[in-house]
Amino acid sequence: MKKFFSFFTGLIKNDFRDFQTIFWAVIFPVVLFIIFSSIFGGFSEGDFKVRVGLVKEEEFTGLGAILDTVLTQVSGENGPLIITEYDDVDEAVAQLRRDKQDVVLQIPDGTSAKITSEIMIKNSQVGAANLNVYYFGGNQFSEISRDIVVQIMNGVNTEIEKRQNNDFQDYATQLDPVSSEGQSFSYDVYYLLSVLLMSYIIVSVFNMPMGLLEAKEKGTNKKIFSTPISPLFYFSTYLLKTALVGVLSTAVVYLYAGFISGINDPRLYSPQFIGVLLFSLAVMLSIGMMMAVLVKKFTTLIGVSQIANYLFMFLGGLWFPVISFPWAIRWITYVLPTTYLIEMMRRLIGLTTLQMDFSGLFLVPLIWLIGSIVIFFIKFKRVMGYE
Amino acid sequence: MSECVLKVTDLKKRYGEVRAVDGISFEVKKGDVLAILGPNGAGKSTTVEMIEGLRKKDSGEIEYFGEKPVHITKEVKERMGVQLQKSAFLDNLTVKETLEFFGGLYKKALKSSELIDMMSLGEKQKSKVKNLSGGQLQRLAVAVSIVNDPDIVFLDEPTTGLDPQARRMLWEKIENLKVQGKTVIITTHYMEEAEVLADEIIIFDHGKIIARGTLQELLDSVSKGKYVEFSLDKVDGIPEELKKIEGFKEIEKNRYSLPTEDVEKTLSIIFNISHKENFYIENITIRKMNLEDVFLVLTGRSLRD
Structure with missing residues (x-):
């Protein structure tokens, strides 16, 4: 020993x-x-949040309210977006540059009218609504946030398409989140x-x-x-x-x-x-x-x-x-x-x-x-x- | 008659075609200091490491303290102290801790403070091993080799690489071991070391013992004479008459040596030739024969070759 x-x-x-x-x-x-x-x-399952600076250049009217509905659904307590509204796009972009926002979504004046026209009038000549998304190039998180916002806006496109075609069948999707032993x-x-x-x-x-x-x-x-x-x-x-x-x-x-x-x-x-x-x-x-x-x-x-x-x-x-x-x-x-x-x-x-x-x-x-x-x-x- | 603590009989070891140790036999009595002298590669360390149990022997017998175990036993190692040619310790331990570390591996151990005093390492006792000088490290290696108060101590080239001052200091420490009655076996290629420390000397060459005895016996076995060494004032060609004298040898550039049993007669011959050939003799030295000369006579080579 x-x-x-x-x-x-x-x-x-x-x-x-x-x-x-x-x-x-x-x-x-x-x-x-x-x-x-x-x-x-x-990073964890529950608290992944994207900070979105939102610039609305008009109040949503008519079928443009779809946008309002979507944005409300994906923000708030359970949504992935934290939305802060700005009056001016320059101010929002400045906040993006200071890393106060991950991405900026600009909804230009006339967007509601264009969405309504697209849905209601076949072969509408008004043209598609263009939304602007600003992100911080080279910042991986900002780029991921950009993709998320774009995906959400694509969801709006799908909604518009659905309403244009009467025979469109919606999926019935049920989400069942599973966690291990409650952790x-x-x-x-x-x-x-x-x-x-x-x-x-x-x-x-x-x-x-x-x-x-x-x-x-x-x-x-x-x-x-x-x-x-x-x-x-x-x-x-x-x-x-x-x-x-x-x-x-x-x-x-x-x-x-x-x-x-x-x-x-x-x-x-x-x-x-x-x-x-x-x-x-x-x-x-x-x-x-x-x-x-x-x-x-x-x-x-x-x-x-x-x-x-x-x-x-x-x-x-x-x-x-x-x-x-x-x-x-x-x-x-x-x-x-x-x-x-x-x-x-x-x-x-x-x-x-x-x-x-x-x-x-x-x-x-x-x-x-x-x-x-x-x-x-x-x-x-x-x-x-x-x- | 003194007790025989070690007896080696017909010890052999080969490495491929090379006979590193070729039938070595000798014995060492209690309290003796035996020096094993020989050039590098003569088989000294291999022989000693076989005795220490660090190398396997091909054949032969080794008797420790009157017993002949097939393999070296722990009991034998308890009574043996070993300083290896290249001792490596744990670099980050201090001198004191190193002595305690090795002391802890034996049943019986001397106090580290005692060993530190004995080897004059007091100032360095708290220094890490990696910070010691070559001389201090060698003194520590000798201290570690006697940490278990052994009956027999093996010192393998203990002063190699040391400056003359450090070498003499270590010799004093080794002489103290002799005073304490320890049996010491030193391997060395420094003939002066063997001359100063040993009671008995064994000269190795090509794995064999070529001479054995006390210093005086070895010197007498070759010649009872002295050497006359000198230089010439001219370097372009050695006079033929000088070359004809038996034993004449150029030992270095413009330095010559002559063995003699009658110094006066030899000096007279040299001066006569110088007078006749018209040159001067310079830097004459007359010295006794030493082990280097013995080795030279026996093998025709220098110990350092």
Whole structure:
């Protein structure tokens, strides 16, 4: 026990005084989470709102009231638009430039008359009503808002067409919103899961094999093996130390998410979710072990770790849904363990992206776990041996 | 008669076609300092690392403290201290923590403060390993090698890369180990180190022991004489008469050496030739033979070759 304590605390002290280790394994995931939550943190199912500056150059009359009805329906408490009326288009555009509005809709004088004419008079010569939509070019959100407003106005066109054709059949559409266990989906939580898995990837494909190979190349292993410490004891303690860095990383991300970002989703603290986190850490660490014995040189390992990191992160679907990848690349994603590990975590917060039973999600990561451990112990002496 | 703490018999190790260690046998008595001397690649470190259990032997027997285990045991390692040629510690630990870290790996350990005083590392005890100079790092390596108060200490080229001052300081520390009654095995390619520290010297070449004995025995085995070294005032061609003297050798540019058992007679011969050939002798030095000369005589090569 004395040997274990001395060895373990020595390794921990050495690691925790290394800025690179702490930065990449602990600080970086939090920084990345801060970036993601500040970009996407405002997005959730319930509160997506487009700020529309409305310039009405006339009062709606006759069948032009359709426009008024539509705009009333899509704004207000439950609609996606927050409408602010302006008297003058220049004033509204100025507000758009100051980012006080996402888009400006200008309804010119004579619009009501044109709509009425279109509906009532066949082959009307008055001409179509032209609505102007101003948006902030290059601002992605403003462009999305523009598309939404245009779609809504297309809805008005459909209404006009419907009234022109007497045989037009309307769809009877019923909307049934579904949410998981009464809780809404949040992008903050979505990226929190990705960041957690990413921190395990960093600890496993960088810290684990690089630490082992560096100790071998520098001669630290040899010095330790000149003492009564056995290679297996050394490795077990090293593994435990690396796992602790992973757990610490999780704890720091959780603390930040809970206390600073205000994410208090109880599903993140469920035994199943914690179990999946530990399973993910075990799978990733085993891959790190395998890398340490398969790559001979530290310099080569740097490249291999980078490739593995990007493969596991990007093709594993941590940041983008893998279902949207091209067909050929999608096959790569299907053999990566991270694809399934992130899916398990997402399932437990009520999000499904892969059509597969929850238990089936364990298969591929389990194959990686067992395979990596077997390969590691077959080649154990390569990194933990005397010569 | 002193207890034999280590006995090596017919130890062999090959790397492909190269016989790195080719049938080495020797024994070390308790309290002795044994120096293993030889040029780089002679097989010194391989031999010592096989004894330390860090390399597998191809054949041969190693007897530790009167016992012959098939593989080195934890019990043997508890009684052994090892300083490797290239010691790498955990860079971010301090000197004190490093000693405590390694001390914690043994059943018995000396106090870190005691070792720090012994190796004059007091000022650096709170410095991280990565911030130590070469000499300080070597002193730490020696301190770590005796952290378990071992019966036998292996020091593999402990002063390589150190400046003369740091080297002499470390020699003092190693001499202290001898005073404490430790058995010490030093591998080195510095003949001066072996001369200063060792009770007994083994000279290795091409994986074999080519000479063994005390310093005096080794010197006597080659010659009981001295060397006359000198320079000439002319550099364009060495007089033929000088070249004909037995043992004449150019040791560096315009520096010549002659072995002799009668210094006066040799000097007289040299001056006679200089008078006859009309040149002057400069910078005459008369020195005793040393291990470098022994190695040169035995192998025809310098230790540094």
